[in-house]
Amino acid sequence: MTATFCLQCDIINPEETVPAFLYIEPFSLQTDELVQGSASEKITEVWVTVNDEFLGAYQLPATVPVLMSGEAEIFLEAGIKDNGIGSTPEIYPFYQPYETTVTLMPDQTTTISPTTSYSRDTRFALIENFESGTSVFRDTLLGNSGLQVSSTDPFEGSYSGKIRLSADDPVVELATIGAFTELTDRSPFVYLEVNYQSDAPVIFGLAGGAGTSNPNIVFDPGFNPKASWNKIYFNLSALLATSPYDSHKLALRAFIPTEDGQLTLNNATVCLDNIKLVHF
Numbered sequence: 039m040t041a042t043f044c045l046q047c048d049i050i051n052p053e054e055t056v057p058a059f060l061y062i063e064p065f066s067l068q069t070d071e072l073v074q075g076s077a078s079e080k081i082t083e084v085w086v087t088v089n090d091e092f093l094g095a096y097q098l099p100a101t102v103p104v105l106m107s108g109e110a111e112i113f114l115e116a117g118i119k120d121n122g123i124g125s126t127p128e129i130y131p132f133y134q135p136y137e138t139t140v141t142l143m144p145d146q147t148t149t150i151s152p153t154t155s156y157s158r159d160t161r162f163a164l165i166e167n168f169e170s171g172t173s174v175f176r177d178t179l180l181g182n183s184g185l186q187v188s189s190t191d192p193f194e195g196s197y198s199g200k201i202r203l204s205a206d207d208p209v210v211e212l213a214t215i216g217a218f219t220e221l222t223d224r225s226p227f228v229y230l231e232v233n234y235q236s237d238a239p240v241i242f243g244l245a246g247g248a249g250t251s252n253p254n255i256v257f258d259p260g261f262n263p264k265a266s267w268n269k270i271y272f273n274l275s276a277l278l279a280t281s282p283y284d285s286h287k288l289a290l291r292a293f294i295p296t297e298d299g300q301l302t303l304n305n306a307t308v309c310l311d312n313i314k315l316v317h318f
Contacts, residue, residue, distance in 0.1 A: 057103035058142035061149045062086070064098045065116050067133070068155045075165040076194060076312040078233055080269040083117030083127045084152070095127060101147070110142050114152050121259040122270040130271065131227050132160045132316050156316075163218045164288065164315035168197040174214045175199065177287065179245075179255070181210035185310075193233045193267050193311035201292045201308040203238055208294040208301055211255075213245050217285040218315065222278050225318035230272040230288070232313050236263050237306035240292045242272055246283030255289050256281070267309075288315060 067079040086093045086102050088110050095117060096102055104110070116133040120126040136152035166174050168187045175185045185199050192198040201210055221228050230242060241260030245253040259272040278286070292308045294301050 055105050056144040057105050058107060058144055059147040060086070060088075060100075060102040060104060060112070060140075060142075061147050062096070062098065062100045062102065062114065063149065063151045065133075065136070066151070066153045068153055074156050074160075074162065075167060075314055076233075078194070078269055078312050080118060080271070081116045081130070081133070081154070082119055085115040085117055085129055087113040087115075104142055107142050107144055110140055112136075112138050112140055112150065114150070116152075116154050118271045120271065120273045122261060128273075130229075131225075131318075132156055132229065159224075159318050161317050162314060163221060163317060164214070164313065166199070166313040167195060167311060168192075168199050169195050171197065173199055174216065175212040175288075175290070176215045177213040179211035179213055179289070180291075181207050183207050183210055185210075185212055188309075191309070193235070193309070195311075198309050198311040199313075201310075203292060203294050203303075203306040203308070205294075205301055205304050209291065210293070211289065211291045213253075213255075213287040213289040217287050219285045221286070221315075221317045222275075226275050226279060228274045228278055228315070228317045230259075230274055230313070230315055231269070232261075232272065233267055233269050233311040234261055234264065235267045235309040236261065236292075237303065238263055238292055238294050238308055240290055240308055242274075243289045243291075244274065244277050244281065245287040245289045246281050246285075253287065254283070257289070257291055263306075267311075269312075 065081040067077045069077045114136040115129045118130045120128045133154045134157045188200040241257040243257035245255045247253045
């Protein structure tokens with residue numbers, strides 16, 4: 039009678055599996071600086087797959103419970119915030135996944151320190167770190183101040199690019215002196231990476247019909263003011279997918295906002311560094 043009762047208890051309350059845990063530290067990006075530019079990154083999420091089973095996306099650093107034990111193959115993909123928007127985390131297609139093998143044990147934590155690099159298929163249409171002392175943003179479309187290369191408080195290296203806005207010159211529009219082609223020939227994914235520190239908003243876009251007297255400029259992704267240096271990944275894929283043009287200049291607009299018809303600032307400075315236009 040007692041044995042029967044215990045058997046029924048086991049059926050009603052089966053023994054729970056004790057998970058193992060993975061503690062995943064933030065990614066470290068490794069680059070060949072001469073051909074890939076800065077190793078600056080802002081990888082905020084990780085997509086976790088263990089033994090071919092996808093376990094979800096986690097904000098870094100992450101503690102991930104795993105209902106497995108023994109040797110396990112770990113596959114980690116680096117995630118970023120598309121256009122800097124927290125609600126749109128995406129796997130960054132240009133970063134190589136990190137793979138390793140670990141031994142999982144119930145109720146024990148295994149620490150993983152993932153590294154990544156640009157995938158071998160990544161192409162860099164533009165790397166602008168301003169270290170040459172000049173800038174590719176020399177086509178002034180609007181405003182007078184333009185962009186100057188400055189050695190004052192760069193993000194890294196010796197120089198960064200600066201745009202100075204004022205009440206007399208509150209809006210500046212610039213474009214690259216050269217146009218880019220074949221960005222989507224192999225894949226629709228095209229991203230713009232930017233390090234920035236800014237008193238004013240900046241929006242980026244594409245100038246189609248380069249070389250004509252009236253290029254068509256479409257501005258879309260941008261950033262808001264930020265007192266400290268930050269990095270953002272702009273997804274230009276949709277802009278290029280809907281563009282009727284074969285070549286495009288990269289354009290930007292920096293501006294002092296207005297409120298009730300009045301400028302909100304008398305002066306503003308925009309600092310830019312490590313601008314990369316990447317595609318496959």
